[in-house]
Amino acid sequence: MAVLRVYKFYLRDVLSNGYFWFWSVFFMMFWLFMGAFVYGARFTLDEFSKQFPIDMPSPVIEEAWRESTLHYTASWYGSIALFSMSSITIGLTQYIFYSTIPIRYLTKYSKASPLKFYTGFTLSAITSTAIYTLILLITSILLYSYKFHGFKTIISPKNMLGVVFTTITGGLLMYFLSSTIALLLIVLKKPKLLALASFVPYVLSFGLGMAGLIATGGKIHFSPFNLILLLNYHYYAEATIILDDPVTKMWYNALIGIGQAADPLKLWLALIGWTLLFATTTLILFRKQRGISIEEIVSL
Amino acid sequence: MWLRLKDDCMVIELIDVFAGYRKGGFVLRGVNLRISSNTIVLGPNGSGKTTLLRAIIGTVVSRKGRVVIDGVDVDSINGSPGLVSANLPELVIRSRLPVKHIASLYLDLVNGDYDHFKEIVSRIGEENALDKGLHELSAGLRIVVLNALALAAKAKYILLDEPFENLDPARRVAMLNEIVKSSGIKVMATHTTWLLRTLDVWDIYLIVEGLIYGSLKQYELIELKISREPISDAVLSIKLRSGSEVYLSRRTGVPLSSLDSLDKLYEVLTWQY
Numbered sequence: 001m002a003v004l005r006v007y008k009f010y011l012r013d014v015l016s017n018g019y020f021w022f023w024s025v026f027f028m029m030f031w032l033f034m035g036a037f038v039y040g041a042r043f044t045l046d047e048f049s050k051q052f053p054i055d056m057p058s059p060v061i062e063e064a065w066r067e068s069t070l071h072y073t074a075s076w077y078g079s080i081a082l083f084s085m086s087s088i089t090i091g092l093t094q095y096i097f098y099s100t101i102p103i104r105y106l107t108k109y110s111k112a113s114p115l116k117f118y119t120g121f122t123l124s125a126i127t128s129t130a131i132y133t134l135i136l137l138i139t140s141i142l143l144y145s146y147k148f149h150g151f152k153t154i155i156s157p158k159n160m161l162g163v164v165f166t167t168i169t170g171g172l173l174m175y176f177l178s179s180t181i182a183l184l185l186i187v188l189k190k191p192k193l194l195a196l197a198s199f200v201p202y203v204l205s206f207g208l209g210m211a212g213l214i215a216t217g218g219k220i221h222f223s224p225f226n227l228i229l230l231l232n233y234h235y236y237a238e239a240t241i242i243l244d245d246p247v248t249k250m251w252y253n254a255l256i257g258i259g260q261a262a263d264p265l266k267l268w269l270a271l272i273g274w275t276l277l278f279a280t281t282t283l284i285l286f287r288k289q290r291g292i293s294i295e296e297i298v299s300l
Numbered sequence: 301m302w303l304r305l306k307d308d309c310m311v312i313e314l315i316d317v318f319a320g321y322r323k324g325g326f327v328l329r330g331v332n333l334r335i336s337s338n339t340i341v342l343g344p345n346g347s348g349k350t351t352l353l354r355a356i357i358g359t360v361v362s363r364k365g366r367v368v369i370d371g372v373d374v375d376s377i378n379g380s381p382g383l384v385s386a387n388l389p390e391l392v393i394r395s396r397l398p399v400k401h402i403a404s405l406y407l408d409l410v411n412g413d414y415d416h417f418k419e420i421v422s423r424i425g426e427e428n429a430l431d432k433g434l435h436e437l438s439a440g441l442r443i444v445v446l447n448a449l450a451l452a453a454k455a456k457y458i459l460l461d462e463p464f465e466n467l468d469p470a471r472r473v474a475m476l477n478e479i480v481k482s483s484g485i486k487v488m489a490t491h492t493t494w495l496l497r498t499l500d501v502w503d504i505y506l507i508v509e510g511l512i513y514g515s516l517k518q519y520e521l522i523e524l525k526i527s528r529e530p531i532s533d534a535v536l537s538i539k540l541r542s543g544s545e546v547y548l549s550r551r552t553g554v555p556l557s558s559l560d561s562l563d564k565l566y567e568v569l570t571w572q573y
Binding site: 005103 | 357358359361362374377378380381382383384385386390391392393394395397401405406408409410411455
């Protein structure tokens with residue numbers, strides 16, 4: 001009951017917070033729009049057809065066009081879902097940082113044990129992440145289906161369950177990453193670094209995410225951020241994963257038979273490993289921290 | 301973990317408690333205190349009143365010594381709704397949600413009475429305060445809400461830090477009546493002295509520069525006289541960091557004589573001496 005009470009409170013709080021809506025949803029919708037109508041302005045069926053011999057049957061070209069737009073949409077959705085999640089971590093880090101004293105008080109003098117409290121909080125973070133990414137998913141489907149097919153073909157995920165599981169696991173990973181950062185600042189007695197440190201996941205997800213998307217492959221795909229992007233891309237388009245390539249080249253290289261396909265299980269193990277690592281550091285730091293004094297919070 | 305606390309064991313004990321914050325030394329400097337009935341802790345600004353309450357709750361960051369509530373060390377207390385409540389603002393989760401949602405969560409988790417909370421806020425503050433965020437309230441309304449949260453928690457020990465700060469005279473009296481009639485043992489930290497007229501049976505402690513002195517009753521306090529010179533029969537001798545001492549005795553010195561003149565004590569303790 002206490003878990004449900006805490007869950008409902010935080011879910012209501014996060015969902016009524018304009019900061020989250022602006023940075024995690026509306027700002028990301030803006031980039032989805034840019035992806036469809038600005039970056040994808042010259043990506044049209046006419047332009048696409050020019051790559052094929054003139055005698056190529058049109059059904060073949062149309063099928064290739066459908067596949068191509070599916071992979072283009074999947075790569076945009078995968079990137080935007082990652083950036084949305086990482087912008088949620090900025091807010092979550094601050095929530096967790098400022099909650100240490102109220103949570104210590106409530107877990108001592110209420111029905112909510114630390115486990116119940118953090119379970120409720122974690123579930124609310126995952127639910128809000130799922131709601132935001134669902135909105136972005138629907139936006140992606142609508143914008144890109146309209147742009148590339150005038151709604152005659154709907155570019156929906158080929159494996160919805162995979163996208164959902166990636167989103168939930170990604171939300172959990174981002175929550176534990178936020179907790180680790182917030183609690184680390186408290187344990188290291190560096191509250192003034194809060195503003196800077198809370199942006200670290202956002203900066204890393206942009207840097208690593210964009211590098212893995214368009215520039216390079218290899219080990220970068222095993223960063224926690226790239227794993228979310230890559231799995232979302234994989235399940236959205238049922239794309240072949242070639243770890244040596246950047247995401248935008250995977251489809252083409254798979255078509256022409258360059259590179260070795262990777263087992264998604266490998267990515268899942270890495271993603272779960274990162275999640276468990278951050279969960280463990282959260283637990284250790286939570287036990288170690290003594291909170292942050294109100295005087296230091298006020299001075300921020 | 302649910303602790304089984306004995307109902308007949310109603311006492312808060314502080315044993316040689318040093319408490320403070322990361323920056324600077326300890327604010328409390330070896331406090332020994334036993335609270336088993338309604339108590340007022342009187343002291344000037346910066347004397348350690350709020351830190352004392354934080355030490356009792358167990359949320360002070362840096363602490364030495366023991367705080368024991370009903371026989372259980374405060375660090376071991378977990379999942380004990382209805383044991384302690386307080387009006388300290390930092391105990392409230394930072395949220396932009398209206399006060400009604402925050403209060404509803406808190407009072408639900410501590411087995412408190414939301415209707416009672418609502419009634420206090422509506423009567424002493426304003427009913428529309430419930431629909432605003434805590435950060436949107438005036439300083440006076442905010443203290444009404446925080447006091448109401450502490451009182452409606454129906455806790456065994458109710459800790460109130462400056463519960464009349466920023467309240468107009470009429471609201472102060474109404475709030476005092478609410479505090480007096482609430483059940484539970486109240487521990488009130490304040491620098492205001494007007495309320496002592498009503499609270500004649502409460503234990504009074506003086507806190508000065510992190511050290512605590514007492515207890516006294518109201519009628520004992522107003523009979524005392526302040527002196528800078530050492531007095532052999534002093535009831536209390538207050539040591540200041542400057543090295544000097546202030547003596548309170550029944551026979552020698554400037555009489556406090558009336559409750560209003562208790563403020564003289566602060567003048568002596570803080571800047572005139």
